Amino acid sequence: MADKNQIQRRLKELRSKLSQKGLDGALIAKRENYIYMSNFTGTFANLLITHDKAILVTDFRYVEQAKEEAQLFDVIQYQGSLTVTLNDLVSSNNIKNLGFEEDYLTYKNYDDLLKKLSISKLLPLGRAIEFLRLIKDSEEIQVIREAVRIADEAFSHVLKYIKPGVSETEVAAELEYYIKVQGARGPSFDTIVASGLRSSLPHGVASHKIIEIGDAVTLDFGAIYKDYCSDMTRTVFVGQPKEELKQIYEIVLKAQKAGVEGAVKNLTGSEIDSIARNIISDAGYGEHFGHSLGHGVGLEIHEDPRLSQLGSLKMNNGMVVTVEPGIYVSGLGGIRIEDMIVINEDKPMVLTASTKEMIIL
């Protein structure tokens, strides 16, 4: 989806990082990273980016697609051994210090490259591309907006299907079907539909449990649109819930709103996490909120920055994150509310439009 200007900008930024790190080139094999750097969206490619060359190596299945999508790259088809082709390329481009994706390349592949490429050093890229991906440009935000819009529409659509006697999987299937019909490639992860006592499972993927009167139903789902993800959570009640669950709902809602308002430029992920976490702790449910407040979303459903107690990165304009506090009480149920937002100076843009007020179906 990225146009030539975006790709050119990204290549320029990566090359300046290569200079800073003393690298002659970068080898990129992680799908989200090669989509970002080249615009090629197939399932297999290795990019070799040097200071003056941008090369995409793929196999027979993808040559035509790669030429169409990765217009700023020289597309090379390998046959037989990928490492032989890569070795020809590093030799002909005089690459001595080659950067690799240290949290993606397997030990086996690392060992293989080290043995078979005639280079001096294989060095970690230090998450250079993930670092570029932290800040979304306006074109990316437009695409993410559409992924969020599809999820919002799917939520209001599926409310009609949530009733006693229907199983969690039926609700999930309807959500996912609707997401696809709306133009998304599919769900951005296994849809979570957790009802009744199962709602205390923070990641309760839809099961065959039948929804009953009095259940809290947590729906956590998203859409992939043009390779970008959305992510949202709402908890709705089917009939009147127990009083404690309603009280918990209001605490989570208060924490969620405070987290969204507090997500401003220059605060760290852990500072924002604390804003919401303190509200939940003060209400006496601290130990029932056992996960982080949120995470970055983009080409990956979970990416940096993290809004967690360990999140040391400072927020900056154009970062897209979720804010999703929850309280889970075993034997009673759980509540989670999640929106996606864009960091924007001292007031974030909230992308998720669905109501957060209590819904009793």
Ligand SMILES: [Mn+2]
């Ligand atoms: Mn999430």
